Amino acid sequence: TFARMAMNDEETAALTAGGHTVGKSHGNGLESLLGSDPEGADVHEQGLGWRNPQGSGKGRHTVTSGIEGAWTTHPTKWDNGYFHLLLNYEWELVKSPAGAWQWEPIDIKEEDKPVDVEDPSIRLNPMMTDADMAMKVDPVYRSYMEKFAKDHEYFSKTFARAWFKLTHRDMGPRERYIGPEVPQEDLIWQDPVPAGSTDYDVDAVKAKIAATDLSIADLVSTAWDSARTFRGSDLRGGANGARIRLAPQKDWAGNEPERLSRVLGVLEPIASESGASLADVIVLAGNVGLEKALDAAGLDIPVPFEPGRGDASAEMTDADSFEPLEPVADGYRNWLKKDYVVEPEELLLDRTQLMGLTAPEMTVLLGGMRVLGTNHGGTKHGVFTDREGALTNDFFVNLTDMSNEWVPTGDNLYEIRDRASGETKWTATRVDLVFGSNSILRSYAEVYAQDDNGEKFARDFVAAWTKVMNADRFDLED
Secondary structure, three states: OOOOOOOOHHHHHHHHHHHHHOOEEOEOOOHHHOOOOOOOOOHHHOOOOOOOOOOOOOHHHOEOOOOOEEOOOOOOOOOOHHHHHHHHOOEEEEEOOOOOEEEEEOOOOHHHOOEOOOOOOOEOOOOEOHHHHHHHHOHHHHHHHHHHHHOHHHHHHHHHHHHHHHHHOOOOOHHHOOOOOOOOOOOHHHOOOOOOOOOOOHHHHHHHHHOOOOOHHHHHHHHHHHHOOOEOOOOEOOOOEOHHHOOOHHHOHHHOHHHHHHHHHHHHHHHHHHOOOHHHHHHHHHHHHHHHHHHHOOOOOOOOOOOOOOEOOHHHOOHHHHHHHOOOEEHHHOEEOOOOOOOHHHHHHHHHHHOOOOHHHHHHHHHHHHHOOOOHHHOOOOOOOOOOOOOOOHHHHHHOOOOEEEEEEEOOEEEEEEOOOOOEEEEEOHHHHHHHHOHHHHHHHHHHHOHHHHHHHHHHHHHHHHHHHOOOOHHHOO
């Protein structure tokens, strides 16, 4: 849990110790005796629920968990009592009044016991959890415990910084913070990105990109891979910063490292010559690819672009913390890192909601990415078109064409065949077919499959594409 929050060992130790320095756990009774939860309780409970019939139902009789007791002698004081008890006593495993396993000290001095929450003349044993015991017996964590015990000021500062990180790490970069108490320091876990240039000649950069030998698939796939890491859950990832060129992203299997290196080798000199950031040039390259595809489809639709992205350095990047952002699947590029318990279409939904996309946006983007030929590794599954590279609605036209039938041919593999002749036309995966099998998704697919909706499809694709490319452009927010 702490690793997924990008906490290192010292921060984990500080948060555990600090969180257990104050307060107590409440398990002085059986959870099974509690009343219904707030939503299940009768109207007279007024949305409170969990009525506790044991004793007074509060104070020493409070039940919120299975463990019971305070961690320290003075659980309402910020002191070093946690370290004193943890390190100076041996602990044994016992059961709480609720029947949960917890640890209690052996032969504890009377003055080291915390007092009862209702009667200060009564002293009770403190308790510890397995997490606390890890702080005692694990050599790495214990070294931090001993350091904190000797230097309470250092412990307090370390806890304060870790607590700030814990409570603010889902707010994105510092520029999104407001108020007089915003720290002026850029913290590495905020994924800082320097401001990028906006005064370069965008059209000139586009012309240089268009003159390269990079294919539409190269241009679009690289921009997509750079931007798809965005997570609305904690506002991390995205194209700004061009971290796709840095470790660890440059080596992720989902980014096709060999292809990525080749594409970046072409785009980096263009960025350097023009004064634009590489982050801008990567996104602009994707737009150039889209405009080529639109032109191939006979459409004149501009793809919006906002300059100003910056390029983060390796020193600005906490590489280890990016591991949870690595994609293990990307249905938009018809790719799975390996087989998983969940179905590929479920993984597509997970990525979609992380990126903040709606079901119609998911539908139009996937259909467009297929006909653009952006599949991982260049596979042809789901490329239901004879005009690959043109931004057409062919994916939806052929998916919903009742003159075709779908035949399973292997694990997560299907063939689309002509019903009359039996001739195989295309291949597909579950991610492709779900847009015909799911009633809601099929309703979107049928809209885009209409003969007169080719332009609507293209315009909706461009709008959804722009949303993805700008997802982390917090500087553009009103």
